[in-house]
Amino acid sequence: MVLEQTITWHLACNTEDIPADGGACALIEGEQVAIYNFARRGEWYATQNLCPHRQQMALSRGMIGSTGAEAEPKVACPFHKKTFSLKSGECLSGDDYVIKTYPVKVENGQVFIGME
Amino acid sequence: MKKKIVVVGNGMVGYKFCEKLIAKDIAKNFEIIVFGEEIRPAYDRVHLSEYFAGKTVEDLTMAPSSWYAENNINLILSDPIVDIDRDAKTVRSHHGIVEGYDYLVMATGSGAFVPPIPGVEKDGVFVYRTIEDLDLMQNHAKKATKGAVIGGGLLGLEAAKALLDLGLKEVHVIEFASRLMPRQIDEAGSRVLQTKLETLGLQIHLNKNTQEIVGDGIIEAMQFADGSRLDVDMLVISAGIKPRDEVARVAGLEVGIRGGIVVDNALQTSDPNIFAIGECALAHHMIYGLVAPGYEMAEVVATKIVGGEKEFMPFDMSTKLKLIGVDVASFGDAFIEEPNAQTIVFENSAKGIYKRINISNDGKYLLGGVLVGDAEQYNMLLQNTKNKTILPPDPEDLMLGARGGSEGGASGVMALPDEALICSCEAVTKGAICHEIVENKVTTLDGIKKCTKAGTGCGGCVPMVKDLINETMKSQGVFVRNILCEHFDYTRQELFDLVKIKGYKTYNEVLDNLGKGDGCEVCKPAVASIIASLWNEMILEKGNATVQDSNDRFLANIQKNGTYSVVPRIPGGEITPEKLIVIGQVALKYNLYTKITGGQRIDLFGAHVSDLPEIWEELVNAGFESGHAYGKSLRTVKSCVGSTWCRFGVQDAVSFAIEVEERYRGLRSPHKLKSAVSGCTRECAEAQSKDFGIIATEKGWNLYVCGNGGVKPRHAELLATDIDSETCLKYIDRFLMFYIKTAEPLTRTAPWLDKMEGGINYLKSVVIDDVLGMGETWDAEMNLLVEAYKCEWKEVVDNPELRKRFTHFVNAPKVKDPNAKFEPMREMVKAAEWK
Ligand code: SRM
Ligand SMILES: Cc1cc2nc3c(=O)[nH]c(=O)nc-3n(C[C@H](O)[C@H](O)[C@H](O)COP(=O)(O)OP(=O)(O)OC[C@H]3O[C@@H](n4cnc5c(N)ncnc54)[C@H](O)[C@@H]3O)c2cc1C
Ligand code: SF4
Ligand code: FES
Numbered sequence A: 001m002v003l004e005q006t007i008t009w010h011l012a013c014n015t016e017d018i019p020a021d022g023g024a025c026a027l028i029e030g031e032q033v034a035i036y037n038f039a040r041r042g043e044w045y046a047t048q049n050l051c052p053h054r055q056q057m058a059l060s061r062g063m064i065g066s067t068g069a070e071a072e073p074k075v076a077c078p079f080h081k082k083t084f085s086l087k088s089g090e091c092l093s094g095d096d097y098v099i100k101t102y103p104v105k106v107e108n109g110q111v112f113i114g115m116e
Numbered sequence B: 001m002k003k004k005i006v007v008v009g010n011g012m013v014g015y016k017f018c019e020k021l022i023a024k025d026i027a028k029n030f031e032i033i034v035f036g037e038e039i040r041p042a043y044d045r046v047h048l049s050e051y052f053a054g055k056t057v058e059d060l061t062m063a064p065s066s067w068y069a070e071n072n073i074n075l076i077l078s079d080p081i082v083d084i085d086r087d088a089k090t091v092r093s094h095h096g097i098v099e100g101y102d103y104l105v106m107a108t109g110s111g112a113f114v115p116p117i118p119g120v121e122k123d124g125v126f127v128y129r130t131i132e133d134l135d136l137m138q139n140h141a142k143k144a145t146k147g148a149v150i151g152g153g154l155l156g157l158e159a160a161k162a163l164l165d166l167g168l169k170e171v172h173v174i175e176f177a178s179r180l181m182p183r184q185i186d187e188a189g190s191r192v193l194q195t196k197l198e199t200l201g202l203q204i205h206l207n208k209n210t211q212e213i214v215g216d217g218i219i220e221a222m223q224f225a226d227g228s229r230l231d232v233d234m235l236v237i238s239a240g241i242k243p244r245d246e247v248a249r250v251a252g253l254e255v256g257i258r259g260g261i262v263v264d265n266a267l268q269t270s271d272p273n274i275f276a277i278g279e280c281a282l283a284h285h286m287i288y289g290l291v292a293p294g295y296e297m298a299e300v301v302a303t304k305i306v307g308g309e310k311e312f313m314p315f316d317m318s319t320k321l322k323l324i325g326v327d328v329a330s331f332g333d334a335f336i337e338e339p340n341a342q343t344i345v346f347e348n349s350a351k352g353i354y355k356r357i358n359i360s361n362d363g364k365y366l367l368g369g370v371l372v373g374d375a376e377q378y379n380m381l382l383q384n385t386k387n388k389t390i391l392p393p394d395p396e397d398l399m400l401g402a403r404g405g406s407e408g409g410a411s412g413v414m415a416l417p418d419e420a421l422i423c424s425c426e427a428v429t430k431g432a433i434c435h436e437i438v439e440n441k442v443t444t445l446d447g448i449k450k451c452t453k454a455g456t457g458c459g460g461c462v463p464m465v466k467d468l469i470n471e472t473m474k475s476q477g478v479f480v481r482n483i484l485c486e487h488f489d490y491t492r493q494e495l496f497d498l499v500k501i502k503g504y505k506t507y508n509e510v511l512d513n514l515g516k517g518d519g520c521e522v523c524k525p526a527v528a529s530i531i532a533s534l535w536n537e538m539i540l541e542k543g544n545a546t547v548q549d550s551n552d553r554f555l556a557n558i559q560k561n562g563t564y565s566v567v568p569r570i571p572g573g574e575i576t577p578e579k580l581i582v583i584g585q586v587a588l589k590y591n592l593y594t595k596i597t598g599g600q601r602i603d604l605f606g607a608h609v610s611d612l613p614e615i616w617e618e619l620v621n622a623g624f625e626s627g628h629a630y631g632k633s634l635r636t637v638k639s640c641v642g643s644t645w646c647r648f649g650v651q652d653a654v655s656f657a658i659e660v661e662e663r664y665r666g667l668r669s670p671h672k673l674k675s676a677v678s679g680c681t682r683e684c685a686e687a688q689s690k691d692f693g694i695i696a697t698e699k700g701w702n703l704y705v706c707g708n709g710g711v712k713p714r715h716a717e718l719l720a721t722d723i724d725s726e727t728c729l730k731y732i733d734r735f736l737m738f739y740i741k742t743a744e745p746l747t748r749t750a751p752w753l754d755k756m757e758g759g760i761n762y763l764k765s766v767v768i769d770d771v772l773g774m775g776e777t778w779d780a781e782m783n784l785l786v787e788a789y790k791c792e793w794k795e796v797v798d799n800p801e802l803r804k805r806f807t808h809f810v811n812a813p814k815v816k817d818p819n820a821k822f823e824p825m826r827e828m829v830k831a832a833e834w835k
Helices: B012-024 B065-070 B131-141 B154-165 B187-199 B246-250 B291-305 B378-386 B396-400 B409-414 B430-438 B445-452 B462-475 B492-502 B507-514 B523-535 B577-589 B609-621 B653-664 B725-742 B749-755 B759-767 B775-788 B792-797 B800-804
Strands: A008-014 A022-028 A031-038 A043-048 A063-067 A072-076 A083-085 A104-107 A110-115 B003-008 B030-035 B073-076 B081-085 B090-093 B098-100 B103-106 B110-112 B125-127 B146-150 B170-174 B202-205 B210-214 B221-224 B229-231 B234-237 B241-243 B274-276 B281-283 B319-321 B328-332 B342-348 B353-359 B366-372 B421-423 B564-566 B593-596 B602-607 B634-639 B673-678 B692-696 B701-705 B717-723 B822-825 B828-831
Touching: A008 A022, A008 A031, A022 A063, A022 A110, A031 A072, A031 A110, A043 A072, A043 A104, A063 B523, B003 B012, B003 B098, B012 B030, B012 B291, B065 B073, B081 B246, B125 B131, B131 B154, B131 B234, B146 B154, B154 B170, B154 B202, B154 B234, B154 B319, B187 B202, B187 B328, B187 B342, B187 B353, B187 B366, B328 B378, B342 B396, B353 B396, B366 B378, B366 B396, B378 B396, B378 B462, B409 B462, B421 B430, B421 B462, B430 B445, B430 B462, B445 B462, B492 B507, B492 B523, B492 B725, B507 B523, B564 B609, B577 B593, B577 B602, B577 B609, B593 B828, B602 B609, B602 B828, B609 B792, B634 B653, B653 B673, B653 B692, B653 B725, B692 B725, B701 B725, B717 B725, B717 B759, B725 B749, B725 B759, B725 B775, B749 B759, B792 B800
Parallel strands: B003 B030, B003 B103, B030 B073, B103 B274, B125 B234, B146 B170, B146 B234, B170 B202, B634 B673, B673 B692
Antiparallel strands: A008 A110, A022 A031, A031 A043, A063 A072, A072 A083, A104 A110, B081 B090, B090 B098, B110 B241, B210 B221, B221 B229, B319 B328, B328 B366, B342 B353, B353 B366, B564 B602, B593 B602, B692 B701, B701 B717, B822 B828
């Protein structure tokens, strides 16, 4: 059986609102979403803004980068530098946390976040 | 049908048993029911003290309740077992649940032993065992000033340190014996330890027998058998442990005369269907009051239950005290003496170091020893003892560490056999770790922790695991240099030179030309710091903002609730009344918590990111500049009042401190830089604890370098005497340029000097005699940096594009982070406690 989920796209901001190779936070439907402009790779990612470690709304303020042979894109929380995969949301520094990730769509200089 | 296992007690060992059984019971033949007396699932008691240092219950929890559910373990908390019916093979809980078992595992641990002193029931008397104990202590400590601990053993000293950390003004340790830690270390070691603890602020009383705890309902004083008396308003009893064998005893299981459930090598009690593990078990006639043997017991019983064979053998009781501030360790047979062994003793009482090793009479093996004040060699010595490694001709090298030669601790790890147990908490061998490094290419500490669990228990083996990773890679032909990270195959110094020669000014240029991949949180701030040190340009421009550490990116220090602190520069600590008023007005307007910092200036806490530009606009307009409290750069130059007012002052310390601070403000460096100027040898500005400190003499200044406070306090060393102001600045210029050019990232000047071959004498020859011939180049470079200085905050305030970045929500710039919560505290606010 195939489960179909309908995604609603929400306008978050303009592309220039998110600094190159960094992140910023948008308020969408009452949720804090961290949006990352991975300009080096021409990729966009979005995750929850809340760092699960100490429940801080901080991930959008973290440094992004990549790790490993597969160049897994990641973000490091500015508080205690726990790192999370931008693709899977998995914590890469050995803890069991998983953060929520959202699909991102860029059209005509505008950034949209997909939510269920 | 599934067999039922009931576990009584959900402490560290009870939990570990569940974890091990689940891993072994692949066929899912067993059903596990756990009864715990405490209200929460098992937590890490070994690191209990860190609760006071900010660790939360969650941090300490071994596994959340969901873990038990996921593994089909029925965990019943707050409901101790009160009765065992061995004939019916059932247990009954306090709430009346009756549960049958095929195997019963007693993991009830132990409680604090409280001697029968009249008055122990009074308020203000505590034991130190559970999170609840700590909560109670923390509450009581708020109104207490004088505390005492009964017991000068491992746990007693840890409790005493906790009282100091709780802010008690006076902390006493009362020990019945004639010395501290009599079970672990020898007499001479105790003496050195005592002196060291006294400098930490503990008052030690030996040979003291407490007769009564005095007070009207609440503790007021302790009365001793020798007639003396000590006023205290808080007491922690840590006089030993008492196995929790009460239920076993009533059920008719055999218990020891001094307590503990008697078990054999299979950990079976006198009833073969009942096992006892952890601190409640009396194995080999002793209670093993440590977690590693407890885990081994869990392993043995789990193995047996699934049908394997394993016995619990006498276990090594070596320990290392976790007391922050003093290293203490004992290993193997710490007390064996002539004529049964040869001992080698090293003592440096000025530094508070005592080391002893005991060697077999034939000089071949290490039998045990004691380390006080410096336990860096503990892991290596322990391994040598356990593995009966043949000793080198000069065994004292092992305890003193390498002195000049290349036989360091690191190469030592490679000499260990594969069976050597590196992590005794999780029973991980050297072989297992090396296998992961070589076969599975796991080359980071986090990786090794994840796949082998080594280093996740008490953490004592972590340095050794690191050495193993480095040395194994080296032996694989991987030349290990201190490269920055996976994205740059250069050391910081190499990168510094390359960036300088090529003139790169942005992170992306550096990464594209010298690195690979997309960068990470290690290389980004390191490269950003190099670029800033070299060119002193605005750090938020040219796309460099997002490679800065968060504090640098927002030019403010992030705080516990996600808001920021604001620290204006107050050079030399001198401030006009007008400026003080402005700070007060700004703080009032934005509801900021204000505090005088340890660096002689004023910190304003709790600013929302979107308020930062406005706050700084007001401060800049009043003549303030950024204080760079967020940067790896010059912080403060503290001063004492000096000759302008002080009757002892011989030079104008404040004026010189301001000159020094204004010269080096904004200078980016591998780590933060601190300085101070004192007006005479009384040294009220504490210049000798600074990266560069200046003390006035009749003839000029004495310049000290490479000191710091902080984690590992270091006195600065004298670089030059009786120099004039100009020479002093010249020497500091050169000293700083040399440091900035050659230090590893995040290395302060003291550890940088430690690693420098030739030490302070070499540094003198570089700075004063200019043996590298770099003096004039550095003078010129420093002058350029000084001229290039601009206040970062002024630049942001004046630049609408930069200002725009200071919002919490890009799509709602006016909205503040609703998650940034405050709580009232005295007349101001504080950050809401984080979870
Ligand atoms: C605010 C202040 C405490 C206070 O309320 O008094 C403070 C606060 C912090 N200190 Fe400090 N230190 C403060 C004076 C000190 C001092 C005292 C001094 O400078 O005379 C020391 C010991 C002296 C020294 O550094 O040698 C000190 C030794 C540390 C250390 C340990 C450094 C070390 O080498 O071991 C750290 C950790 C680090 O930098 O890695 C640290 C780190 C920090 C951090 C940055 C921790 C953090 O990452 O959040 C705190 C930032 C606070 C903020 O948001 O503003 N702080 N810190 C003091 C600010 C002084 C100022 O005006 O800039
Ligand atoms: C402050 C402190 C520091 C320490 N530092 C170190 C160290 O550095 N290194 C080291 O190796 N060890 C250290 N230890 C010792 C270590 O914590 C213990 O060895 C370990 O916790 C023992 O585990 P356990 O499961 O046997 O007992 P516990 O962890 O005490 O667990 C037993 C549990 O059983 C419960 N229980 C008791 N009776 C019943 C009942 N009838 N029914 C149900 N539940 C019951 C108890 O409430 C408790 O929750 C320290 C201990 C303390 C208190
Ligand atoms: S201000 Fe310094 S000493 Fe105080 S808690 Fe923060 S880092 Fe620790
Ligand atoms: S709050 Fe994110 S790592 Fe600690």
